[in-house]
Amino acid sequence: MTTCRVCTGPLRELADFGRQPLSQAFVRPEDLATEFFYQLVVGRCADCAMVQLMQEIPPDKMVHEGYPYHPANSTVMRKHFQDTATRWLETTLTGPDPFAIEIGCNDGVTLRTLGEAGVRHLAVDPSGVTGVPVHRAFFNSESAAEIRAEHGPADIVYAANTICAQPDVASIFAGLEVLLAPDGLFVFEDPYLGEMLARTGFDQIYDEHFYYFTAQSVQAMADSFGMRLVDVERLPVHGGQIRYSIARRGSRLPSVAVKELLAEEEAAGLADDTTFAQFVSQIDATKDALLNLLTDLGDKGHSIVGYGATAKSATTANYFGIGPDLVPFVCDSTPSKQGTLTPGMHIPVRPPAEFADPYPDYALLFAWNHADEIMAKEKAFRDAGGKWILYVPEVRIV
Ligand code: DWN
Ligand code: ZN
Numbered sequence: 001m002t003t004c005r006v007c008t009g010p011l012r013e014l015a016d017f018g019r020q021p022l023s024q025a026f027v028r029p030e031d032l033a034t035e036f037f038y039q040l041v042v043g044r045c046a047d048c049a050m051v052q053l054m055q056e057i058p059p060d061k062m063v064h065e066g067y068p069y070h071p072a073n074s075t076v077m078r079k080h081f082q083d084t085a086t087r088w089l090e091t092t093l094t095g096p097d098p099f100a101i102e103i104g105c106n107d108g109v110t111l112r113t114l115g116e117a118g119v120r121h122l123a124v125d126p127s128g129v130t131g132v133p134v135h136r137a138f139f140n141s142e143s144a145a146e147i148r149a150e151h152g153p154a155d156i157v158y159a160a161n162t163i164c165a166q167p168d169v170a171s172i173f174a175g176l177e178v179l180l181a182p183d184g185l186f187v188f189e190d191p192y193l194g195e196m197l198a199r200t201g202f203d204q205i206y207d208e209h210f211y212y213f214t215a216q217s218v219q220a221m222a223d224s225f226g227m228r229l230v231d232v233e234r235l236p237v238h239g240g241q242i243r244y245s246i247a248r249r250g251s252r253l254p255s256v257a258v259k260e261l262l263a264e265e266e267a268a269g270l271a272d273d274t275t276f277a278q279f280v281s282q283i284d285a286t287k288d289a290l291l292n293l294l295t296d297l298g299d300k301g302h303s304i305v306g307y308g309a310t311a312k313s314a315t316t317a318n319y320f321g322i323g324p325d326l327v328p329f330v331c332d333s334t335p336s337k338q339g340t341l342t343p344g345m346h347i348p349v350r351p352p353a354e355f356a357d358p359y360p361d362y363a364l365l366f367a368w369n370h371a372d373e374i375m376a377k378e379k380a381f382r383d384a385g386g387k388w389i390l391y392v393p394e395v396r397i398v
Contacts, residue, residue, distance in 0.1 A: 001054045005167050005210065006221050009047025011054055014276045016041045021343035022061060023206040024069065027341055035343070036061055038390040040315070042205060048220040048323065049271045051193055051212040053080035062208070072107035073333055076373045080237050081106060085113035092185060093119055098155045101147070101179065103139040103164035108132035122147060144175035153181035164190035164211045186246040191369060194270055195240025199393040203312035204239065213272055215261040224247045231255045239369040239392065264284035287320045289395040294326045303360040306330030307374060308367025309337050309349045314368065317345040324348065327364055331355045356380065364389045
């Protein structure tokens with residue numbers, strides 16, 4: 001990929017993270033021979049400043065049967081999505097008989113909350129979700145036309161952790177053109193490049209995340225599709241995200257927050273190559289510090305277990321070279337991941353019950369974005385003398 005997926009401008013390479021497996025391709029021992037690898041390279045568009053992956057991943061490799069992500073299993077994420085819906089009920093969805101769409105639907109928590117308040121709602125998702133009505137398709141002009149014919153225009157089209165994973169954003173905007181009400185909002189939230197750079201949150205970079213958004217690049221994207229970025233809001237989840245609101249041109253004025261964030265990005269040099277180069281050297285410093293710590297603890301005879309077989313940890317483990325020699329197994333609450341090996345580095349995944357059987361001396365928290373929730377849940381580990389190892393924003397023992 002040498003041209004931008006959004007505007008076809010030239011892409012310039014920023015960083016190469018080497019040969020990587022698909023981040024959620026947890027593998028059974030008998031399937032190791034067919035594991036798929038690709039080169040993880042990030043670039044930036046010289047024209048619209050969109051930071052993005054430079055390689056194509058074959059689409060048939062991306063959406064696989066039994067896709068193992070279930071945000072509703074996290075109480076923090078469940079509350080996040082419930083609160084999102086509750087706020088819209090008090091603000092955006094107050095007109096007569098509103099209609100809400102969610103693209104990809106994160107276990108349906110947001111839509112279910114809207115439904116309980118009597119709001120018409122529909123998920124648009126090619127795979128199944130229980131408990132909410134689903135239009136089984138990718139969101140594009142075709143599915144949008146079908147939905148509009150049956151339900152009318154949408155007041156809100158929402159997507160969480162989904163747009164950054166859609167290489168073909170043009171088809172999303174084509175669908176919005178068809179489906180969004182004249183004063184409707186397209187609201188999406190994804191990891192924020194500004195936060196990744198500020199906190200060395202490098203492990204958001206993996207196959208499923210094609211885009212690493214900033215207000216600047218999202219504004220350029222909205223403009224190029226005849227729409228407008230009208231609001232931004234910082235979210236604390238997943239290590240720091242931005243929720244972007246996009247409207248039809250002329251329907252709403254951009255908020256002060258948009259102007260402020262654009263100015264902040266300019267001041268931070270977010271679109272400068274030197275800023276990204278500094279990010280890469282910080283990642284390499286984290287790598288050295290973490291490998292030294294794990295090796296040192298192992299040499300001293302301490303036991304270490306991983307916690308949270310996240311998609312993010314595919315980049316951490318594979319880029320850093322953390323395998324079962326350093327971390328013999330990783331606990332994860334997702335049943336479909338248990339009994340498999342992590343992609344690429346092949347660390348066995350076990351149920352959280354094995355964490356306490358017996359407790360290790362140290363736990364490497366791959367799911368660092370859920371630190372508060374997991375540490376509270378595993379309070380007994382600390383009480384028993386156990387210590388957590390974190391590596392974002394820097395390597396530390398807590
Ligand atoms: O963007 C994406 C995010 C939102 O979700 C997707 N592309 C894929 C996925 O990324 P991830 O796997 O890095 O997300 P999480 O939410 O950081 O994953 C947490 C993992 O930790 C899950 O496998 C579940 C596990 N977990 C656990 O074992 N005990 C999580 C919690 C909260 C727990 O208490
Ligand atoms: Zn571009």
